Amino acid sequence: MEKKPFIKISRLRKTLDGVEILKGIDLAIHKGEIMAVIGASGAGKSVSLKCITGLFQPDSGAVFIGGRDITGMGMRELNKVRSGFGVLFQSGALFDSLNVYHNVAFPLKEKTRLKDSEIAKRVTKALSDVHLKDVEEKYPAELSGGMKKRVALARAIISNPDIIFFDEPTTGLDPVLKQSIHELIIENHQRHGFTGLIISHEIPDIFDVADRVAMLCDGKIIFCGKPDEIVRSQIPEVKSFIHIRDCGKYSWDTSWNDSMGAEGGIKRELDKEG
Amino acid sequence: MLGQIIFKPVGGWFLRYLRDLGGSGIFLLNSLYYSFTPPYKWKLIIRQIWFIGYMSLGVILMTGAFTGMVLAIQLFYVLRKFGAESLLGPGVALSLVRELGPVFTALMVTGRGGSALTAEIGIMKISEQIDSLYIMALNPYKYIITPNFIAALICFPLLTAIFDVTGIYGGYLVGVKLLGLSSGVYFEEMKGFVERADLLIGLYKSLSFALIISWVCCYKGFFLGKGSSGFGARAVSKATTDAVVMSSVVVLIWDYVLGSYFI
Ligand SMILES: Nc1ncnc2c1ncn2[C@@H]1O[C@H](COP(=O)(O)OP(=O)(O)O)[C@@H](O)[C@H]1O
Ligand SMILES: [Mg+2]
Numbered sequence: 001m002e003k004k005p006f007i008k009i010s011r012l013r014k015t016l017d018g019v020e021i022l023k024g025i026d027l028a029i030h031k032g033e034i035m036a037v038i039g040a041s042g043a044g045k046s047v048s049l050k051c052i053t054g055l056f057q058p059d060s061g062a063v064f065i066g067g068r069d070i071t072g073m074g075m076r077e078l079n080k081v082r083s084g085f086g087v088l089f090q091s092g093a094l095f096d097s098l099n100v101y102h103n104v105a106f107p108l109k110e111k112t113r114l115k116d117s118e119i120a121k122r123v124t125k126a127l128s129d130v131h132l133k134d135v136e137e138k139y140p141a142e143l144s145g146g147m148k149k150r151v152a153l154a155r156a157i158i159s160n161p162d163i164i165f166f167d168e169p170t171t172g173l174d175p176v177l178k179q180s181i182h183e184l185i186i187e188n189h190q191r192h193g194f195t196g197l198i199i200s201h202e203i204p205d206i207f208d209v210a211d212r213v214a215m216l217c218d219g220k221i222i223f224c225g226k227p228d229e230i231v232r233s234q235i236p237e238v239k240s241f242i243h244i245r246d247c248g249k250y251s252w253d254t255s256w257n258d259s260m261g262a263e264g265g266i267k268r269e270l271d272k273e274g
Numbered sequence: 275m276l277g278q279i280i281f282k283p284v285g286g287w288f289l290r291y292l293r294d295l296g297g298s299g300i301f302l303l304n305s306l307y308y309s310f311t312p313p314y315k316w317k318l319i320i321r322q323i324w325f326i327g328y329m330s331l332g333v334i335l336m337t338g339a340f341t342g343m344v345l346a347i348q349l350f351y352v353l354r355k356f357g358a359e360s361l362l363g364p365g366v367a368l369s370l371v372r373e374l375g376p377v378f379t380a381l382m383v384t385g386r387g388g389s390a391l392t393a394e395i396g397i398m399k400i401s402e403q404i405d406s407l408y409i410m411a412l413n414p415y416k417y418i419i420t421p422n423f424i425a426a427l428i429c430f431p432l433l434t435a436i437f438d439v440t441g442i443y444g445g446y447l448v449g450v451k452l453l454g455l456s457s458g459v460y461f462e463e464m465k466g467f468v469e470r471a472d473l474l475i476g477l478y479k480s481l482s483f484a485l486i487i488s489w490v491c492c493y494k495g496f497f498l499g500k501g502s503s504g505f506g507a508r509a510v511s512k513a514t515t516d517a518v519v520m521s522s523v524v525v526l527i528w529d530y531v532l533g534s535y536f537i
Contacts, residue, residue, distance in 0.1 A: 055405050079411035087409045093402035107410055 004067070006031040006195050007052070007163070012061035014044075014051055021047050023219030024061070034189060034196040036210035038203060040241070043216045045199045046090050049167055052197070053087060054078050065163070083111065086161035086194075090168050092152035094140040100127070100151050101136035107159045126154040129184055131177065145172045153181065157188055166198040178202060182209050203242060204231075215241065298493050302485075305492065308415040309423045318421040326387045326422070327429035331436070333382050338437040341374055342366060342444025350453055363460040364467035366445035367438075371472050375438040376479035377529050379430065380487060384521045388491040391422060392517040395495025396510040404496070419496065423488045430484035431477055438476070475536050482532065483525050490521045 005028035012025040021044040029035045039045050050056040052063050054070050062069045065081055073081070086107075094103050104123045108114055114122075127135070130150035140148055153169055169185070170178040182202070186209055189196065200206040207213065207227035214224040215238055223230060223238045231242055349365040395418055398404050407414040442464075449455045494517035498509050 050405075053409055055408060082409060082411040085409055085411075087406065089402045089406060091402050093406040095403055095406075096397075096401070110412055111410065 005029055005064075006033075006066060007197070008062075008064040009048075009052060010062050010064070012048065012051055012063065013059045014047060014056060015059055016047065021219060022051065022058070025216070025219070025221055027214055027221055027224065029195060029197060031195055032193045033211045034185075034198060034209060036198045036200055036206045036213045037216055038200060038206070038213060038241070039216035041201075044219055045216055046167055048216065049087075049165055049197070049199060053085065053165060054082070084162040086156040086159065086164040088149075088152050088156040088164075088166045088169055090171075090199075092140070092148040094148055094152055094155070096140045099137055099139050100132075100143070103140070103151060104154045104158055107155060111159065122158060123154075126158045127151075130154045131180060146174070146177065149173065150177075150181070153184075160192050161194060163195045164197075166196065166200075168199055168201065170200065170202055178205065182206070185209055207231075217241075297497065298489070301493050301496065302489050304415055305419050305423050305489065308413065309420040309427075313416070314424075315416055315421055318417065319424050322421040322425035323429060325390075326383060326425045327433060330383050330386055330429070330433055333386055334379060334433050334437050335440050337378055337382055338375075338440030339444040341378055341437075342370065342441030342446075343448045345369055345374070345441065346445035346448035346453075350449060359455060360459045360463055361467075362445070362449045362455055363462075363464040366449070367442055367464045367468050368472060370438045370441040370445075371468060371476045373529070373533070375434045375441065376430075376476050376483055377525065379434045379437045379480065380483035380525045381522055383426075383430070383433065384487050384491070384518055384525070388487050388521055389514050389518050391488075391491045392495040392514045393510055395419075395492060396498040396513050399496060399498045400506065400510065414496075419492050422492055423485070426484035426488040427481060430480040434476060434480040471536075475532070478536075479529065479532055482528060486524050486528060487521045490524065491517045494520070 007027075007029040009025055009027045012022055013020070014022040025048055027035070027037075037045055037048075047056065051058045051071075054063075054073070058071055061071070063071055068077075068081070070078060070081055094100075095106065098106065101123055102109075104126055105119050108119045108122065123136075127133070130153050132147065132150055132154070135143065135147065135151070140151070143151065149169065149172060153166075156164060156166070166185070170181050173181065182205055185196070185198070188194070198206065198210060200209075204227075207230075210227065212225060213227055213230045214221050215230070216222075217237045223233055223235055225233070230238060233239060233242070345366050346362060349369075350359060350362055353359050353361055353365065395404075398418060404414050404418070407417055446457065446460055450457045450460050494513040498513050
């Protein structure tokens, strides 16, 4: 029997500045599952994340979280849903008037009644999990892009939320760090069993992290399935997006060998994004 | 044809204007509601009092002193024509307490603090810091708007009082030390002419200016990029300029309205 999805997005549409960005998105994420969303830069991944978290009001469609539609919810109810959220914004969105320590401690300080010593312990642990040392006293403006990302990641997961949204958690990091962030996410998932949505460009590494992968293209989800299914997909857009990378153990069958020329454009665009 | 060229843009502008007006009204009501309901973020409120109040002291002392001195010279010139130099004290005090103190304080604080406020909130907006407060199920008003409202309501009357006192002493320096009036006349006449009502008008003015300035400057930052020149550094600089110009104009208009009501 089909399980009831924990997060269900149905026919989500959003127009920004007269341009239709999302043209009817359907996606279902089950409890405890990690869903990866891939897609070209500018495809609308971040916009859909903002619709799912209630920051943007969609033009039409619904977003069910735990069975309740959050679109059109009042602030009070929405806050109840959001108190189970952890979000890593693409830009990090650290509070620039607070230092790293207070940024990471912020969710605990404001939302829990933990003692300061307990908070300090957790912050130190969270920072060492993302491989940051001796930065507690620094302000966000003094950090590199990759360091900001990791501080923001620590802040997003410190309160062990039920649902975590990651908008490109590893963009701008070196391969070693990238690997360790992915391991951190997996480990954290095994321990706390959160439901996750990761927007990522790390193909194929993200396939080790995610239970399922969805691809956003031209405002629609054109593919959704297990990692080993996506690499065998015959949908042309998926094929060309996936197969410009060396997918290692997620190798594809040899029927794919045509139309090399079409990928150049996408690859260039991806490189720009990095 | 004509409709396309004239009515559409004008209509669009008018609709945007109305929406902006409605939006800013709702913003003010929200800000006031959250300002007067707990919990209070004392740390942030104190930080803003330090920023709006303490950091403005220097400029308030300077402008206050020179305003009083200029006022004394001008009034002395006029009063001498009527042989009424003895009224210099009340003249300086009344002008300062009723009018110049609240207005100049408001304009100075707008230039020093209001612009910085808009820029800071605007940058928080474009760097998604406000969004991340929403996501943490926290109320952004509590963290970045109401501390400014509360701090302004506390600081403006105090700064105005300081401005008035420094101005009166500036006038004393010019009138008594320079132009040779007796200091007894300068201060004693003041006691007779300056009434409680005059002080109250000054208080009302400074409180309402505090509201106007924190309203305009916070709103311009909080709703940055709505219908104006998009996002980014450009939008922040435009919002900052708009906020300063608009606060100053509204302060002067409101000063006239209050002044004509209390005459
Ligand atoms: N606040 C906004 N206002 C107007 N357009 C936006 C806004 N945010 C994003 N867009 C547009 O939406 C499209 C998708 O952006 P985004 O979701 O950020 O892409 P990505 O898939 O790389 O995350 C882009 O064309 C972008 O210009
Ligand atoms: Mg994005």
